[in-house]
Amino acid sequence: MKKVQLIALGGGSGSGKTTIVNRLREAFPDSSFFTYDAYYKSFPELSLEERAKLNFDDPSILDEELFLKDLSSIKKGTAIDIPVYDFASHLRKEGVSQHVEPAPIVFVDGVLIYTIPEPRRYFDYLIYVHCDADIRLARRILRDSEERGRTPRSVISQYLATVRPMHYKYVEKGREIADYIYDNTDNNGLKEEEIAKLISSIKQSLNQ
Secondary structure (H helix, E strand, O other): OOOOEEEEEEEOOOOOHHHHHHHHHHHOOOEEEEEHHHHEOOOOOOOHHHHHOOOOOOHHHEOHHHHHHHHHHHHOOOOEEEEEEEOOOOEEEEEEEEEEOOOOEEEEEOOOHHHOOOHHHOOOEEEEEEOOHHHHHHHHHHHHHHHOOOOHHHHHHHHHHHHHHHHHHOHHHHHHHOOEEEEOOOOOOOOHHHHHHHHHHHHHHHOO
16 A cells, blocks of 8 residues: 555544544545544553542553554554553453554544654644633533543543643643644534645645
8 A cells, every 4th residue: 555644633632633533534535543542551450439530631641652653553554453441441441452454544633642752753744623721621521421421520620630730731732843733612513614724734745
């Protein structure tokens, strides 16, 4: 197959990264996708209560070594099998993996994706998704209470304790290196005009 080009999408939790990826994959149908958020380390020796207290917004909680290995493999055109993480139990699913085939374009998103060393060593195009904090928090409360069995109180407590400070410490740095900053603060769906600009920028950069 021809050269594999990797596109990264970083941004805060609830900023809409995966929604944007899904729209981009419509424009680039010959593509594949996986997320750095699948690489959270597993701590089965801890109780659920203890695991829930871990700082999931610090880069050290992610298996960066495995992620970089998989990035290198898929960039060379080799299929990978990535972990499957259960956000309700804070554990990887044992004996289960997600198979990801290489494609001309591979989208990879993640809250902490730009904390890896030298992102441009792996990625050909970097997108940062900006979204105001109040919108991100509202989306996170809805997602975590509906999909991950958490209470709004626990989501807000975690946001204030770790998500917010870690966002400013680690996530915001992605703005400084991104090829494109996509403003996704509007909560009325993706703006087709802005998506068209992003698609055009990607095509120009990757010579599609």
